[in-house]
Amino acid sequence: MADASSPGAPYLRVAAAVRARIAEGTWVPGDRLPSRGELGREFGVGENVVRRAQELLISEGALEGRAGSGTYVREPVVRRTLHRTSLPGQGAGGIAPAGFTGTWEADSTAKVPAPPAIAARLGVEPGDLCVRTVYEFLANRQPVMLATSWEPMAITGGTVVVLPEGGPFAGTGVVARMTHLGITVTRVVEQPRPAQADRSQAHLLGIATGAQAMLIERTHYDTDGRSVETADILVPADRWNIEYAIALTPGG
Structure with missing residues (x-):
């Protein structure tokens, strides 16, 4: 054989x-x-x-x-730059890269029990109810990036901002929505790490199962250090350059 x-x-x-x-x-x-x-x-x-x-x-x-x-x-791959210095009020909860000219589709589900890893990032108990929002970012009508955002319902439940992409504050971002609730977001932490696309992710992105990607674990914190939102952003390695701009204090 x-x-x-x-x-x-x-x-x-x-x-x-x-x-x-x-x-x-x-x-x-x-x-x-x-x-x-x-x-x-x-x-x-x-x-x-x-x-x-x-x-x-x-x-x-x-x-x-x-x-x-x-x-x-496949059409020739156009590499894009993912600017991770987000702007307040940026659409899709700050997930969409600055200058992104495509579109996105979002699907939110309320009352989803937090998995243990997500619960740890949000500082809640496993199983506590959250709103989970799944994003597909599109360029030329094809998905180029995926993200899943989690917010504790203990914070947003019963308010007009419970759905990130619904209601009067749809698409205004985590900072603006939390501000409406009287919560001031002061810090965002991102932890990029290499990953491989699973079968479902690869199918959506039109890439091979196991293809190299960058997974960015992003969490928003308020003035008390409480996590108000966390997200996993999956960026195919062959389509994006990831850029972080770091402001320096003159003379510091």
Whole structure:
């Protein structure tokens, strides 16, 4: 039996054939590939072999998967700069990068029990109820960044700002919404660390499962040092440069 990683492995032969068609212009950026079933019949292999070939080409940057649509020849990647020096009142709770010209979609769910890791960051008990908001940031109608924000309902529950993207303060950001409640946010802490996209995240972003990313754990604190919001921001490594601007005191 041939080793699956050998040059003669079926998925490598399929990947090479797809690569060749892209190189010769049979398929150009933006083209949708035939279904896995069609490709499998053409190459005389099963759909799992085609899937593995596609995953390899996605990891190489030749293809991209689009949730609910299929697999496409990837457009040239445009690297963007993620400015992490946020501005007060910036949309999407300060998650959206400064100067971001795309759009975002948000879905909030109330009364979600805080998982242990999130509870520790918010300084609440595991299982305490929160509002969880999931964001997809879009450029050219394609997701380019994901984020999940958590806020304790003990702070926002029963108020007009309970939903970050709903009501009269929709999209105004954590600082402005907390100010409405008489809470002054004075500090934001971010902890970036390397991560790999899981299957669900990769499917949304059109990247390979396990692709390199940067996970930014961000938490807002008020004047008493209480956590009022925390978020996980997932940034694909091949699409973003992350920039932190640090203000210095003259002569300090």
